[in-house]
Amino acid sequence: MSNPVAVDLENLTRVYGTVKALDGFSLHIEPGELVALLGPSGCGKTTAMRILAGLDEATSGTVRVDGRDLGAVPANKRDMGMVFQAYSLFPHLNVLDNVAFGLKMRGVGRAERQARADEMLELVGLAAHRHKYVDELSGGQQQRVALARALAIRPRVLLLDEPLSALDAKVRAQLRDEIRRVQLEIGITTLFVTHDQEEALAVADRVGVMNAGRLEQLAAPAELYARPATPFVAEFVGLSNRLPALVNGAGARVLGCAVPTLPGSVPSGAGLALVRPEAVVVKADEQGAATVTSVMFLGPNSRVYARLADGTQVQAQLASAEARAFRPGDPVSIAIEPVPVLVVPGPAPART
Amino acid sequence: MTRVLRAVLWLVFGLFFLFPLYAMADFATRDLVHGGRTLRAWQNLVADDALFRAILVSLGLAVLTVAAMLAVLVPTMIWVRLRAGWARNLVEFLCLLPLTIPALVIVVGLRNVYLWVTYLLGESPLTLTFVYTVLVLPFAYRAIDAALGAIDLRTLAEAARSLGAGWITTIFRVIVPNIWSGILSAAFISIAVVLGEYTIASLSGYQTLPVQIVLIGKSDGPTSVAASLATLLFGFVLLMILALVTRRRRRTVAATTVPTTPTGVRT
């Protein structure tokens, strides 16, 4: 792509009656970057995208693309390519005409339209299906056509609204990689909305986690995973154990181990440490205070569940080869690796 | 702009459709002798012997038709889905056929058949039940089919049978309670169809309500109009009750609609 553009969503608020779908939401996307908006249903991620696309209007706030305010620009003039979750292909047109649709709207001549549409279909690997109709395609193929259609107009921004949510698991993974490949090849600035954290982490340059209309954290996937800024992020992304901890000046003590704390943790006193399963160490120990309750085989890794003396449940993630040694009922001792954790305020949790 | 346009259009349609209904109400309460208003026409619905009898006949026919329709159609449709899948298309075709064959055609060819029926069962207008059951098949089929499609019939039936229930129990105590909205829908629409059916009744010489209304129409306008308005209102109330009871349906149109074929008007 010749000149990828930056996208700025500044302080967007969207109110429906008494419901605040977006509450002062701001986001900056670098040129050529793929940002994933991640969050549970109702967090406002789709609303933010629709406002960017022009399909919805913000109650207040500004949308800028390449520095220019798009407030007064109607949706059909914003030059953005959008891929919807499902059902967006026109059933009365074949694949080629679907892909060429945007070009037809721009008055491009027939021969050139078809040539460019063919080019796009090559890009997504569906050139052989150009004369098929929507009901002859599988879900994955339909979304690839939708992607080709969105890109055919050479938009400045690509918007993907949960494009994989309606697909089968296996197809989802394949298509996810394909979308990323195409995006990198073209170098287009992209916003990807999803509720699936694995998808977001796999595909994005940066991930923005949203909750109740606000942005909780915006960071690269690895950073988001290792250094969550808020309890919501820590719980939403990846799994966490909630273990009793005592915070002092140097860090926290969790299950007898010294563990550094992340910024945003309780400054001192008791709290709950959010510990990743892979940071839990399980050792067979005749005098151990904990007992294994179950072992779950997950393929390359396994999860070992153990109960501490005070009844707290802990889950640890081990390589399956190691986990094989443990049986329910085995006495073990639990230790925590010195990986930084977030300590949140709280009494004993309802469940781990 | 669209807002104003919509409001204007609603108004125009409202006038066109509601005015005749208002006119009916006005006409039916008109006192032709003294001027002013009277409820005489409405009282005639009960007071006039022939008319009252016709009302009873039509109501009786409606009840019998609904009973016959349910007795024949519900087990058949369940059986087709569970055991006789090969017959599914045939049954659907036959159920929707009455929409393609005008009632007028049926009555022309009905003479011989009804010679037998009256020979076996007598001259009562209630023998119209048989034909009426056929006439309501398309509406009833659609309603019940939708309800059957919304539940997992096979699983329900197999679960019931595996727990020891016989077929009768399975149908009446397991399946029917789950397709209640479809059954209700079929029943109400059938009632409305029967109450308004004129073609076959009149050309076969039976005195049902619509037939009587037309007969009286020549001599006593207000009473006919009152009876007609009553029929329309009754049908409307039935369908509104149905719409309220089957609130959970996604497409409100489906419950009260004719399958998309012609001669939907039961005339």
Add this chain to the structure above:
Amino acid sequence: MAGRSVGRRLADGAPLLPFFALVVIFLLIPTGTVVVNALFADGGFSPARLGALFSSTALTALWRSVLLSGATALIGAVFGAVLAWLIAARPPESMVRRGVLALCSVLAQFGGVALAFAFLATVGLNGVLTLWVQQLTGFNLAGSGWLYALPGLILVYSYFQIPLMVIVFLPALEGLRRQWREAAVSLGASGRQYWREVAVPLLGPAFLGSVLLLFANAFAAYATAAALVSQGSPIVPLLIRTALTSEVVLGQSGFAYALALEMIVVVAVVMVAYNALVRRTARWLR
């Protein structure tokens, strides 16, 4: 082996007998009777009965039926589509919408006789509107008795054709997915382009199919016309009535059979066209 599966089929089919018996006796046999009696008389193939269909009475009635059906099909389709559009714009659970749809159902499917009297009460000789207009301007709205002839029939038939269109076409309108409009818009389509390139092509077949449906419906309708027109037989259904009830001319029942066959043929042709039109495209708007 084959015997067993046939036996199994018969056993599985047995509970279906009451249904089949009902349909055969009260639907198929009458229809068959009509067809047979229209073509055969006195034991042999008799073209005379069919020939009667080409008499001037029969042809005039046919022409008027076609005119009535065509006119009300178009009127019903256009206005019904507009009304359906109005209804579709309302929220799905609104009371107004349910009320309007229930009214449409009643008028379109169960009205028959009642509709005739509705218009008699409105623009008949002593109709409410007639009297008002007379009081205001002295003009007798019902003077020429137009209500009891073709113009009147067109008006009254529209009263049930428009609601029928709503019932038949509304699902198609609602089948127009929001995503298509949004996709078209995001690809650069203006309002007019969306309608021209997406909505109209998608709704077109459904609309035309509805026109055919309305045509067949009007063609086969009887009750309303019978209630309005007590004497004379301007249209085919009323001609059948005359043929069935007339004691004047012997052999009239043969005429009724022929007319009924004509009716079956017309409706069947229209329905075949409807199916051909709608079969592939109905899936789009599911």
